[in-house]
Amino acid sequence: MTHQLDLILNLARRNFLLQFRGSLLGLLWAILLPIVQLIVFAFLFQRVVPLGINNYPVFVFTALLPWNWFSVSILSAGNLFIVHRDLVRRPNFTPSTLALVSALTNLLTYLAALPIVFVLVAMSGRAITWTVLLLPFIMLIQGTLIVGLSLFIATWNVFYRDVQQITGVAIMLLFYLTPVFYSLERVGREYRIAFTLNPMAVLVQSYRAILYEGTVPDWSELLVASSVAVAALAIGYLSYRREIQEVYDFL
Amino acid sequence: MNLVLEIQGVSKRFRTQRNRPATLKESFIQRLNGRLSRAAGEHWALRDISISLEKGRSLGIIGHNGAGKSTLLRLVCGLGRPTMGTIRYWGQIGSLLELGSGFQPEMTGRENLLTGGILGGLSRREVEAIQDEIIAFAELEEFIDQPVRTYSSGMYLRLAFATITHFNPDFLIIDELLAVGDSRFHQKCLDRLKSFRAAGKSLLIVSHDLDQIRASCDEVVVLEEGRILMRGDPETAIRSYYDVMRHRTEKRRAEIEGAHQPIQGNRYGTQEATVTAFRLFDGEERMTDHIYAGAPLTVELDYLRLNTVVDMACLVTIFNENHTKCFETFIPSVHSASGKLSERGSIRCHLPEVPLVPAQYYIAAGLFPTDWSFAYDHHGQIHMLHVMNENGISANVSGVLMVRPEWTVRPVDPS
Numbered sequence: 001m002t003h004q005l006d007l008i009l010n011l012a013r014r015n016f017l018l019q020f021r022g023s024l025l026g027l028l029w030a031i032l033l034p035i036v037q038l039i040v041f042a043f044l045f046q047r048v049v050p051l052g053i054n055n056y057p058v059f060v061f062t063a064l065l066p067w068n069w070f071s072v073s074i075l076s077a078g079n080l081f082i083v084h085r086d087l088v089r090r091p092n093f094t095p096s097t098l099a100l101v102s103a104l105t106n107l108l109t110y111l112a113a114l115p116i117v118f119v120l121v122a123m124s125g126r127a128i129t130w131t132v133l134l135l136p137f138i139m140l141i142q143g144t145l146i147v148g149l150s151l152f153i154a155t156w157n158v159f160y161r162d163v164q165q166i167t168g169v170a171i172m173l174l175f176y177l178t179p180v181f182y183s184l185e186r187v188g189r190e191y192r193i194a195f196t197l198n199p200m201a202v203l204v205q206s207y208r209a210i211l212y213e214g215t216v217p218d219w220s221e222l223l224v225a226s227s228v229a230v231a232a233l234a235i236g237y238l239s240y241r242r243e244i245q246e247v248y249d250f251l
Numbered sequence: 252m253n254l255v256l257e258i259q260g261v262s263k264r265f266r267t268q269r270n271r272p273a274t275l276k277e278s279f280i281q282r283l284n285g286r287l288s289r290a291a292g293e294h295w296a297l298r299d300i301s302i303s304l305e306k307g308r309s310l311g312i313i314g315h316n317g318a319g320k321s322t323l324l325r326l327v328c329g330l331g332r333p334t335m336g337t338i339r340y341w342g343q344i345g346s347l348l349e350l351g352s353g354f355q356p357e358m359t360g361r362e363n364l365l366t367g368g369i370l371g372g373l374s375r376r377e378v379e380a381i382q383d384e385i386i387a388f389a390e391l392e393e394f395i396d397q398p399v400r401t402y403s404s405g406m407y408l409r410l411a412f413a414t415i416t417h418f419n420p421d422f423l424i425i426d427e428l429l430a431v432g433d434s435r436f437h438q439k440c441l442d443r444l445k446s447f448r449a450a451g452k453s454l455l456i457v458s459h460d461l462d463q464i465r466a467s468c469d470e471v472v473v474l475e476e477g478r479i480l481m482r483g484d485p486e487t488a489i490r491s492y493y494d495v496m497r498h499r500t501e502k503r504r505a506e507i508e509g510a511h512q513p514i515q516g517n518r519y520g521t522q523e524a525t526v527t528a529f530r531l532f533d534g535e536e537r538m539t540d541h542i543y544a545g546a547p548l549t550v551e552l553d554y555l556r557l558n559t560v561v562d563m564a565c566l567v568t569i570f571n572e573n574h575t576k577c578f579e580t581f582i583p584s585v586h587s588a589s590g591k592l593s594e595r596g597s598i599r600c601h602l603p604e605v606p607l608v609p610a611q612y613y614i615a616a617g618l619f620p621t622d623w624s625f626a627y628d629h630h631g632q633i634h635m636l637h638v639m640n641e642n643g644i645s646a647n648v649s650g651v652l653m654v655r656p657e658w659t660v661r662p663v664d665p666s
Contacts, residue, residue: 007369014358014366021357021398086353089330090370092344245332249265 078164148232261336314474342421
């Protein structure tokens with residue numbers, strides 16, 4: 001068990017560092033990328049189409065980072081077994097580990113940029129409250145969701161490369177259906193249920209509650225999101241378990 | 252009885268992949284067509300294989316290409332599930348199946364070593380404790396903190412081999428005893444495997460090199476068309492392997508007359524006469540794979556022939572890296588050169604000088620029937636020869652032929 005942990009941490013660290021190998025700015029890219037996104041969003045929705053949200057940079061950034069964690073992980077999930085074919089084919093290696101490693105690698109990117117949120121919060125004159133302590137809990141739910149979906153996508157994409165294409169479109173659409181750059185308050189009551197069922201919407205709202213509003217997230221909605229995440233993990237893991245031997249033969 | 256591996260009644264069926272739909276659309280279409288092509292592509296790679304391996308023993312597996320050796324090894328490594336039967340093992344497996352797989356080219360040797368070690372079943376600390384030993388074995392002290400992509404293929408393999416064999420697996424799976432690095436390092440690897448055996452670990456070896464099998468196995472299994480033909484001591488097994496070979500060659504010759512049969516990569520032939528060993532010697536009769544430009548070279552190959560082969564021709568060719576033939580020679584008939592052929596023998600070809608430009612060359616060698624209508628055994632460009640620059644020869648040369656240039660420049664009188 002400790003060995004499995006050693007392995008996951010080592011691979012996550014390796015993959016995280018690998019993204020920046022050979023680049024001049026190195027680790028800075030982990031921070032630079034979301035900042036550029038932030039600047040574009042701030043320009044668009046404060047100047048071009050003003051949404052009238054207070055402290056918009058903090059508002060967007062609290063949601064953007066977890067969204068990036070989610071979307072980058074899911075978009076890379078399709079090729080997870082294909083790219084790491086040599087690891088998958090190794091004796092004693094459990095391929096499902098790769099989903100965990102991928103989620104963890106992208107979490108590291110998130111964590112690297114998280115201090116900026118605190119700086120932005122401090123600059124806006126708000127206080128960071130004790131609710132930050134709930135962050136790991138929200139991250140755990142999101143991690144569960146990512147691992148579950150990744151396993152599902154990674155497994156089926158080995159047989160049907162269409163899965164990758166569908167994922168790409170789905171992530172793009174989901175971005176607009178998740179309140180990353182807009183506020184859920186602008187959404188009419190009659191549509192709310194759709195957002196409660198979208199676990200990413202709930203998670204983004206929760207991060208925002210904790211970091212932006214300094215309040216406790218909505219527990220009942222979080223319960224729904226956790227159920228969806230656990231269901232995703234169960235379905236992902238079961239289809240992985242069922243198909244993994246075929247995956248070996250197929251790769 | 253202390254088993255490390257137990258294979259019981261294992262069979263493996265593959266579906267031929269061309270019938271497998273690659274996209275949802277194709278899958279859908281196939282379903283509409285009532286999957287008529289499905290049953291067509293089935294192939295039993297293994298049938299009812301049972302093998303057990305005790306602690307401290309080493310088992311060799313021989314058989315022709317396509318006999319199921321690699322499939323068996325892959326199943327033992329846990330890659331894929333047997334269609335029938337069970338495979339159980341106790342302890343940690345080390346696999347030399349795909350040396351250096353899992354290495355990340357952008358990371359340094361040291362980082363890859365750490366990852367490799369953890370993948371091999373050690374904890375971070377344990378790897379750190381033995382990493383200096385591994386680096387010393389691989390002789391990579393100077394380069395260990397360079398990215399692996401800058402390594403030569405020899406360095407790469409040395410690191411991979413050193414990494415795997417130092418992680419102390421309980422048994423080691425070896426496919427085609429590695430040509431790692433130069434002959435000196437190769438010997439070092441063999442010694443390493445020997446000490447591995449001496450430490451009471453088990454080995455599972457697949458090889459075409461029967462001498463190797465003879466030297467390192469307690470027992471040998473002969474596979475033929477997915478079944479175990481026999482299991483016994485190396486000598487008996489190898490003899491029965493040759494029997495199979497003769498039957499097969501006859502069958503094959505009947506099917507396709509005299510055609511060159513691809514055997515493996517650059518090696519082809521009907522194997523009625525086989526090159527069992529291939530060696531290069533320098534002017535001092537030392538075994539080597541490098542000589543100085545213009546120095547002598549001796550090519551020696553050991554053969555093993557079947558009774559049906561009464562005479563043969565032997566061919567030796569030197570190619571450069573661009574696959575250009577630089578030199579070729581042959582004896583049209585070994586029989587008329589040396590009299591009646593013994594069952595085993597060796598053929599030497601001495602070249603008093605090899606005036607080739609310093610570079611890397613490949614030596615091809617082969618045994619043919621005297622009418623050259625097909626090949627008994629031809630080693631394509633498998634064996635490497637490094638021709639090195641001797642002191643005193645100008646480095647400003649290229650091409651194929653090594654001639655010592657002497658330049659003179661003098662002014663021309665204007666008158």
